[in-house]
Amino acid sequence: MLKIRISSPQAKRTDYVSGPSIVIIGGGYTGATVAKLLVERGLRHVENVTVFEPRAQLGSGLAYDTGDPDVRLNVAAHRMRAIPGSPSAFLQWLHTSGTLTADPAAVTSEGIFARRRDFGRFMQQQLAPLVEAGVIRHLPEKVSTASRVNGRWHVTGAGGTTVAADMLIIATGHPTAARPQALENVDRRTARMVTDAMAPDALKDIHADSNVLIVGSGLTALDALMRLKAYGHRGTISLLSRSGLLPRPHAGGGFSPYGDFKDETLITARQVLQKVRATIADAAQHDIPWQPVFDALRQHAQTLWRQLPKTERHKLLRRLRRWYDVHRYRMPPQVSAALVEGMATGQVEAMVGDLACLRQDGQDLIATIATREDRVRDYRCHHILLATGPDFRDYGTHQKFLLALHRDGIVQSDPLGLGLSCDQEGRILSAEGSPNTNLFVAGPPARPAFGELTGVPEIADQAVNLVDLVLRMLARRHRTIFIGRQE
Numbered sequence: 478m479l480k481i482r483i484s485s486p487q488a489k490r491t492d493y494v495s496g497p498s499i500v501i502i503g504g505g506y507t508g509a510t511v512a513k514l515l516v517e518r519g520l521r522h523v524e525n526v527t528v529f530e531p532r533a534q535l536g537s538g539l540a541y542d543t544g545d546p547d548v549r550l551n552v553a554a555h556r557m558r559a560i561p562g563s564p565s566a567f568l569q570w571l572h573t574s575g576t577l578t579a580d581p582a583a584v585t586s587e588g589i590f591a592r593r594r595d596f597g598r599f600m601q602q603q604l605a606p607l608v609e610a611g612v613i614r615h616l617p618e619k620v621s622t623a624s625r626v627n628g629r630w631h632v633t634g635a636g637g638t639t640v641a642a643d644m645l646i647i648a649t650g651h652p653t654a655a656r657p658q659a660l661e662n663v664d665r666r667t668a669r670m671v672t673d674a675m676a677p678d679a680l681k682d683i684h685a686d687s688n689v690l691i692v693g694s695g696l697t698a699l700d701a702l703m704r705l706k707a708y709g710h711r712g713t714i715s716l717l718s719r720s721g722l723l724p725r726p727h728a729g730g731g732f733s734p735y736g737d738f739k740d741e742t743l744i745t746a747r748q749v750l751q752k753v754r755a756t757i758a759d760a761a762q763h764d765i766p767w768q769p770v771f772d773a774l775r776q777h778a779q780t781l782w783r784q785l786p787k788t789e790r791h792k793l794l795r796r797l798r799r800w801y802d803v804h805r806y807r808m809p810p811q812v813s814a815a816l817v818e819g820m821a822t823g824q825v826e827a828m829v830g831d832l833a834c835l836r837q838d839g840q841d842l843i844a845t846i847a848t849r850e851d852r853v854r855d856y857r858c859h860h861i862l863l864a865t866g867p868d869f870r871d872y873g874t875h876q877k878f879l880l881a882l883h884r885d886g887i888v889q890s891d892p893l894g895l896g897l898s899c900d901q902e903g904r905i906l907s908a909e910g911s912p913n914t915n916l917f918v919a920g921p922p923a924r925p926a927f928g929e930l931t932g933v934p935e936i937a938d939q940a941v942n943l944v945d946l947v948l949r950m951l952a953r954r955h956r957t958i959f960i961g962r963q964e
């Protein structure tokens with residue numbers, strides 16, 4: 478008979494003497510964390526946990542798989558609670574690994590803002606021993622199909638490897654950015670001058686004196702700005718967005734989160750907004766800046782999201798999303814300093830409007846920008862960098878294996894455009910709305926049920942809950958006996 482040790486506060490490890498198999502699609506921060514927790518809390522049988530991830534390493538994914546020294550975490554290291562049960566692991570690692578000695582610019586009066594590649598390295602070091610020991614199998618293939626056969630999953634990678642699984646966890650993270658419609662009909666030559674700002678070689682053809690239009694003004698756009706500056710860019714850099722809003726700076730002073738948003742009466746977008754405004758005003762009375770208020774709001778964001786009826790969630794996204802994002806996703810102090818300097822010298826400008834049309838004029842691009850006042854203006858530049866951020870709309874059809882599941886009614890895109898429809902346990906909802914019992918989603922595409930699920934600490938919490946659920950379900954399904962080991 479199959480024997481399991483299941484995790485509990487007293488019994489920390491769970492061992493399968495022989496056991497079922499779990500496949501995770503995607504090995505970025507989310508997939509890697511789920512895999513690590515499965516091993517630590519439950520599955521110890523070789524090849525029980527398989528992660529399909531085309532990148533060479535587990536744990537870094539889109540955000541942290543970068544060699545670029547100029548892009549930094551937008552959260553201070555002590556808030557990157559990446560390892561469940563060990564909230565200061567990353568901060569300690571920064572000190573003990575010599576990373577801070579090599580990167581003294583990480584230390585600012587607002588906290589330590591490390592390089593993103595260093596966080597990726599930290600995560601890789603967490604995963605590497607488990608992969609080397611064979612307790613996590615890393616298959617460096619992109620999944621092309623996943624189908625249910627007699628209640629089990631058969632998952633096949635682009636390299637032809639197929640793995641059968643009792644449970645399948647989708648952790649495919651961020652999709653690509655949306656391309657503005659204006660770019661749909663541009664010819665090939667013009668299209669070559671438009672690049673995804675997140676691509677590693679996005680800047681390679683950009684001359685230092687050229688004018689660059691960055692479409693987007695969020696953190697991805699500011700990353701592009703930092704990379705351009707590091708390359709010694711001298712030309713004008715314009716950040717175009719519909720709102721014109723830019724991410725806000727962090728506050729120094731080491732303030733704790735301020736405000737109580739544990740309030741069951743907040744059930745409309747307007748009430749949430751009023752409460753935030755009132756709390757900011759109250760904080761100001763005590764000489765506390767607005768940032769700690771947003772930190773408190775973030776802590777309760779998942780509860781607030783659950784309280785809001787669907788129509789109010791929709792309203793919140795439509796009317797308050799950009800406002801929330803610029804306060805919640807703040808720029809690192811190093812970026813803030815570069816932006817202030819760039820704006821003061823006139824090299825950097827923020828433009829409000831919509832890219833309506835693009836055409837080529839000799840070596841230049843003419844971008845027609847529709848402004849809020851229904852006016853249009855032509856803007857001459859040499860390159861366009863797309864930094865509109867990942868587009869989660871139609872998530873259920875954005876890649877091949879999901880499209881097939883979508884066609885079979887096994888998954889569905891969330892109508893609010895946040896990811897895959899799922900419940901608060903991460904179980905994916907079928908087209909009829911019933912929760913799948915062996916198909917889960919983890920990380921940002923599970924936002925429809927959680928609202929706030931982009932940052933590392935929130936993902937870590939979801940991973941813990943999901944892993945405990947999966948282990949409980951496996952235990953029940955396989956009629957196992959539990960042997961709790963006291964540690």
Ligand SMILES: Cc1cc2nc3c(=O)[nH]c(=O)nc-3n(C[C@H](O)[C@H](O)[C@H](O)COP(=O)(O)OP(=O)(O)OC[C@H]3O[C@@H](n4cnc5c(N)ncnc54)[C@H](O)[C@@H]3O)c2cc1C
Pocket residue numbers: 502503504505506507508529530531532537538539540541549550551552557618619620621648649650651652697876878919920921930931932933934936
């Ligand atoms: C640029 C950027 C900077 C960020 N900075 C911070 C920060 O400073 N602090 C913070 O708390 N949060 C930050 N975040 C947010 C957060 O850390 C991310 O949300 C988190 O990395 C999500 O990880 P993920 O594994 O879910 O997604 P991703 O990082 O997108 O990884 C998904 C992985 O799935 C793989 N994949 C996709 N499809 C398939 C398939 N079919 N088969 C196999 N594999 C597949 C991809 O190769 C990828 O590696 C940042 C996010 C971004 C994008």
